[in-house]
Amino acid sequence: MRAEPAIAILLRALEVAVRPSQVTTADALELVSGPLCGIDPTRLRALGRALRIAARIDDPTITPAPSDELLRDVLRGSRSLPTDEKLVDVCATLQQFMKLMSDAHQMIERGAAPAEVLWLLWSGQCIDRTRAHGWPDRLRRQALDGSRSADHDVDAVMALFDAAERAQQRYRGVIGVRNFVLSLQEQHLAAEPVSERGVQGDVVRVLTAHRAKGQQWDAVWIAGTQEGQWPDLRPRGSVLESDRLMVDGVGPAMSPSALLAEERRLMYVALTRARRQCVITTLQVAEDAGTQPSRFLSELEVPWVHADRRPRFTTSLAALVGKLRLAAIDSSNSPAMRQAAMRTLDELAGAIDDAGLALVPAAASSTWWGMEELSVRETPVRESDEPIRLSGSAIDSIGDCPLKWFLEHDVHAEVPRGEATKFGSVIHAVADFIAKGEVPQDLDAADAFVDRVWRDLRFEAPWQSTAERAIAREAIQRFLNYHQGAQRELVGTEDEYSAQIEVPTPDGGTEQVRLGGFIDRIERDDDGNYVPIDLKNMKTPPAEKEIPEHAQLGVYQLLLREAGYDVGGAALVQLRADEKGSPDFPKVQIQEPLPRESPTWIELKLGDAAQTLRDEAFDARENSLCKFCAYRTSCPTQTQGKQVLS
Ligand code: SF4
Numbered sequence: 001m002r003a004e005p006a007i008a009i010l011l012r013a014l015e016v017a018v019r020p021s022q023v024t025t026a027d028a029l030e031l032v033s034g035p036l037c038g039i040d041p042t043r044l045r046a047l048g049r050a051l052r053i054a055a056r057i058d059d060p061t062i063t064p065a066p067s068d069e070l071l072r073d074v075l076r077g078s079r080s081l082p083t084d085e086k087l088v089d090v091c092a093t094l095q096q097f098m099k100l101m102s103d104a105h106q107m108i109e110r111g112a113a114p115a116e117v118l119w120l121l122w123s124g125q126c127i128d129r130t131r132a133h134g135w136p137d138r139l140r141r142q143a144l145d146g147s148r149s150a151d152h153d154v155d156a157v158m159a160l161f162d163a164a165e166r167a168q169q170r171y172r173g174v175i176g177v178r179n180f181v182l183s184l185q186e187q188h189l190a191a192e193p194v195s196e197r198g199v200q201g202d203v204v205r206v207l208t209a210h211r212a213k214g215q216q217w218d219a220v221w222i223a224g225t226q227e228g229q230w231p232d233l234r235p236r237g238s239v240l241e242s243d244r245l246m247v248d249g250v251g252p253a254m255s256p257s258a259l260l261a262e263e264r265r266l267m268y269v270a271l272t273r274a275r276r277q278c279v280i281t282t283l284q285v286a287e288d289a290g291t292q293p294s295r296f297l298s299e300l301e302v303p304w305v306h307a308d309r310r311p312r313f314t315t316s317l318a319a320l321v322g323k324l325r326l327a328a329i330d331s332s333n334s335p336a337m338r339q340a341a342m343r344t345l346d347e348l349a350g351a352i353d354d355a356g357l358a359l360v361p362a363a364a365s366s367t368w369w370g371m372e373e374l375s376v377r378e379t380p381v382r383e384s385d386e387p388i389r390l391s392g393s394a395i396d397s398i399g400d401c402p403l404k405w406f407l408e409h410d411v412h413a414e415v416p417r418g419e420a421t422k423f424g425s426v427i428h429a430v431a432d433f434i435a436k437g438e439v440p441q442d443l444d445a446a447d448a449f450v451d452r453v454w455r456d457l458r459f460e461a462p463w464q465s466t467a468e469r470a471i472a473r474e475a476i477q478r479f480l481n482y483h484q485g486a487q488r489e490l491v492g493t494e495d496e497y498s499a500q501i502e503v504p505t506p507d508g509g510t511e512q513v514r515l516g517g518f519i520d521r522i523e524r525d526d527d528g529n530y531v532p533i534d535l536k537n538m539k540t541p542p543a544e545k546e547i548p549e550h551a552q553l554g555v556y557q558l559l560l561r562e563a564g565y566d567v568g569g570a571a572l573v574q575l576r577a578d579e580k581g582s583p584d585f586p587k588v589q590i591q592e593p594l595p596r597e598s599p600t601w602i603e604l605k606l607g608d609a610a611q612t613l614r615d616e617a618f619d620a621r622e623n624s625l626c627k628f629c630a631y632r633t634s635c636p637t638q639t640q641g642k643q644v645l646s
Pocket of ligand 1 (some may be wrong): 638
């Protein structure tokens with residue numbers, strides 16, 4: 001559900017309504033440009049410019065923060081809206097939206113249920129009965145005009161309300177809304193069949209046997225009745241083992257014979273969905289090792305119609321389009337044949353349904369991969385007068401492959417965080433609590449803290465969870481040994497630093513770069529120098545030869561130097577790896593202090609990265625990590641990607 005665009009925006013608004021003072025720049029941009037506020041990109045850009053001008057007037061001695069940060073501050077209530085006459089409309093829209101969010105916040109504080117707050121946000125009607133937006137009316141109108149996406153969005157929102165109704169039976173107020181948002185964000189199995197609500201009229205329903213329960217049709221086709229697939233005798237719920245949950249506790253795992261009986265019952269359900277006619281299709285391959293019909297089919301004792309070869313005609317539109325495309329480009333075909341194939345494709349591409357929607361969109365050459373001309377964006381991704389924002393990790397990522405970085409950060413096509421990063425978050429949190437004295441400096445106490453959150457991490461299999469849990473305990477032991485035996489005085493943990501600096505770029509110019517980041521630990525040596533420490537949970541620490549120019553450490557040194565401290569180097573503390581000769585102590589990788597003369601190596605690296613971003617030179621750069629890259633299938637350096645792009 002959370003992936004539905006309409007639901008995602010309402011969940012984000014709910015989250016912000018719970019904690020308005022912590023609204024982020026991403027929240028601000030998404031909400032203000034989304035349907036709850038509806039400020040279009042042009043007006044948003046004008047608003048951003050006006051905010052920056054106002055900030056410059058407020059304090060001419062500093063470069064104004066980027067416009068999205070200023071917008072975030074407006075939503076947090078720490079900055080006023082500009083008074084520019086040309087922006088009266090956009091400011092009024094934003095004020096009305098802020099009123100809606102403020103009303104939602106007050107309702108939550110007063111203990112309202114998730115569904116009540118959700119209704120306020122969705123309807124757009126503030127407590128004083130003024131309207132912040134007309135999203136529901138707009139969607140309803142579009143749905144009535146035949147828009148499938150609007151119809152789908154309305155269904156999705158209704159499903160969200162169903163879920164909210166159920167949630168309100170448990171908690172209300174801040175905890176209720178928070179739990180509701182969290183439960184949907186963590187949802188991995190579709191609890192609400194959003195896409196089936198809009199099914200109506202004479203249509204073919206494609207659904208699983210489970211979903212078909214309780215319904216009947218005149219004619220039913222059952223496909224995929226192969227031995228090994230149906231019955232499917234693999235153990236159920238190998239990760240969650242949900243099949244073992246009984247009314248009175250956890251029962252034994254299902255035996256193969258019980259599984260077989262359950263699959264047979266499911267086949268019975270499928271067969272009895274038909275009122276008049278039921279057609280079952282299966283595949284029988286001659287070889288012994290080939291796929292065979294399900295054993296259930298012989299139990300039916302009905303005569304079979306055998307088709308001994310592949311169907312003469314293609315059985316799917318996709319296959320037909322594929323065949324026609326092949327015929328159109330095959331130079332061994334006669335020109336007349338190739339033209340006929342193109343004509344048929346054109347006819348298919350022009351076929352529309354009653355609502356005017358294309359019936360075979362895949363036949364239109366405009367939808368074929370690799371056919372589009374490269375497009376050029378007229379406006380830059382980043383405002384030319386705004387500094388380039390960078391972090392330590394970004395420098396290496398941009399250097400490794402600018403295209404991958406662009407897809408992850410500018411296109412937001414990043415893949416979900418894996419368990420490795422969540423593991424790291426848990427260890428970081430424990431280390432922070434120990435350092436701040438909120439968890440005792442004792443392995444068992446710290447371990448008990450980890451136990452409380454560990455069950456929320458989802459691993460592929462129980463054995464992985466067990467193995468990683470043991471590694472987590474070892475990592476905590478190493479951290480405790482490091483913390484208790486530290487040679488330097490601890491002066492801060494998880495502190496946020498930011499700075500804006502000018503760096504030289506490879507083309508001979510300069511760029512303003514805005515740096516930011518949280519530093520895990522800051523320690524002070526006997527000479528009063530500050531040393532930033534980065535706690536790491538890497539399975540393979542970087543090679544020693546990489547440490548002298550490790551970008552993240554370099555950026556941390558720069559941040560502390562810009563904050564006015566003397567900096568005495570930096571270090572990576574590897575909590576998953578032992579120090580050589582000192583078991584149970586973490587491996588520590590030390591970086592020397594930055595040279596005094598500018599530009600330092602890290603400023604040069606920042607300049608390189610900044611120019612790549614400013615020039616928007618997002619080339620694909622093949623590297624040793626390509627085999628793990630999520631964008632291989634659309635990358636011009638990879639075989640799979642070439643099929644798409646050329
Ligand atoms: S596959 Fe390699 S070159 Fe292509 S985007 Fe990914 S990291 Fe870059």
